[in-house]
Amino acid sequence: MAISTERILGNTFLLVTIAVSYAAWIVAFGGMCSLGNVGTPWWINIYELIITGLITYTFMTDTYFQYRFAILTLLAISLAYLTLALEAFIGASRVGYGNGGAGAISAGFIVLSIVQFLWVLVFGSEPNTPFGQLIHQNNSIQQQPVHVAPVNVTSTPVVAATPVQVSSDKVAYEDAQPQSASPVLEYKERVEALHDYIANAEDPNELSFVRGETLEIVDRRGNWWQARKSDGTVGIIPSNYFA
Numbered sequence: 399m400a401i402s403t404e405r406i407l408g409n410t411f412l413l414v415t416i417a418v419s420y421a422a423w424i425v426a427f428g429g430m431c432s433l434g435n436v437g438t439p440w441w442i443n444i445y446e447l448i449i450t451g452l453i454t455y456t457f458m459t460d461t462y463f464q465y466r467f468a469i470l471t472l473l474a475i476s477l478a479y480l481t482l483a484l485e486a487f488i489g490a491s492r493v494g495y496g497n498g499g500a501g502a503i504s505a506g507f508i509v510l511s512i513v514q515f516l517w518v519l520v521f522g523s524e525p526n527t528p529f530g531q532l533i534h535q536n537n538s539i540q541q542q543p544v545h546v547a548p549v550n551v552t553s554t555p556v557v558a559a560t561p562v563q564v565s566s567d568k569v570a571y572e573d574a575q576p577q578s579a580s581p582v583l584e585y586k587e588r589v590e591a592l593h594d595y596i597a598n599a600e601d602p603n604e605l606s607f608v609r610g611e612t613l614e615i616v617d618r619r620g621n622w623w624q625a626r627k628s629d630g631t632v633g634i635i636p637s638n639y640f641a
Contacts, residue, residue: 425506426446589613
C-alpha cells in the first residue's frame with residue numbers, strides 16, 4: 399500500500415482542514431497541560447488526535463472510500479464529545495477557573511468542531527455533488543496516468559498468443575491464452591466516473607469515458623480495473639477516476 403502526501407497536498411480543502419485540525423488540537427493540548435489534571439477531556443483530546451490521524455492516513459494511502467462510513471461514524475461521536483467538553487470549559491473560563499487554559503481548550507475544541515462539521519458535510523456527500531467534489535479536485539485525479547514504454551508479453555512456447563501491452567501499475571486482466579482457456583469474468587459492481595478521461599491512443603486496452611458515465615467492473619484491486627461499458631466494450635480504467 400503506497401503512502402503519498404500528494405493526495406493531500408494537491409487538494410486545497412483537505413490540506414487546509416487537516417492542517418487547521420492539527421493546529422487546533424495543539425492549542426487544546428497546550429490548554430490541558432496548563433490546567434493539569436482535567437480528567438475525561440484528556441481522553442477526548444487523544445480521541446481527536448486519533449481521528450485526525452486516521453483521516454490523514456486514509457487519504458495518504460488512497461483508502462478513504464473503503465473506510466468512509468467508519469470515518470463518518472467516528473466523526474459523529476467526536477462532535478458529541480466536543481459539544482459536551484465545550485459546555486464545561488466555556489463555563490469554566492467565564493467564572494475565571496483556569497482562565498487561560500480553559501480558554502485555549504475552548505478555542506481549540508470550537509475550531510475542531512467547525513472542521514469536523516465540514517468533514518461530515520463533504521465526506522457524507524456523493525462524489526458527483528458540489529460538496530463531494532471538494533475531495534476529488536486534486537492532482538491525483540485530474541492528471542493523466544503516466545505511461546512507461548510498452549512491454550510485450552509473449553505467450554508460452556506451447557500455445558501461440560497475441561502479445562499484450564501493459565503499462566506501469568496496470569492490472570493485466572487481459573489473458574494472452576486462447577479464449578477457451580480463459581476464465582469467465584464476472585462484472586459484479588457498477589461505478590460512476592468522476593471526471594472525463596480519454597484513453598491513451600498507444601494502449602488499445604484502455605477505455606474512454608465521460609463524467610457521470612456508469613461502468614461495470616470485476617473488482618477494485620489495483621490502480622487499474624477491468625471494466626465493461628454499457629455498449630459491451632471491455633477494457634481497463636484508472637481507479638482514481640471513479641467513486
